[in-house]
Amino acid sequence: MNIAECELSVLARQCLDRRIPEQASLETEVNAWTTxxxxxxxxxxxxxxxxxxxxxxxxxxxxxx
Numbered sequence: 001m002n003i004a005e006c007e008l009s010v011l012a013r014q015c016l017d018r019r020i021p022e023q024a025s026l027e028t029e030v031n032a033w034t035t036x037x038x039x040x041x042x043x044x045x046x047x048x049x050x051x052x053x054x055x056x057x058x059x060x061x062x063x064x065x
Contacts, residue, residue, distance in 0.1 A: 003044050010037075 015033040020026045 003046070006044055007037075 011030070011033060015029055020029060
């Protein structure tokens with residue numbers, strides 16, 4: 001997953017794990033979650049290296065000689 005997908009997953013688990021009855025409440029909840037998440041300066045620990053990508057996705061990478 002890329003970083004955006006990771007953030008959407010966290011949003012779904014931390015904020016959207018219940019029924020929210022109307023759009024205004026949804027917007028308020030998501031804005032509050034976003035503000036908190038940004039204030040905490042949460043970082044993503046990216047563990048997929050370029051070497052790993054070249055190995056696992058070799059058909060997408062040109063061969064460098």
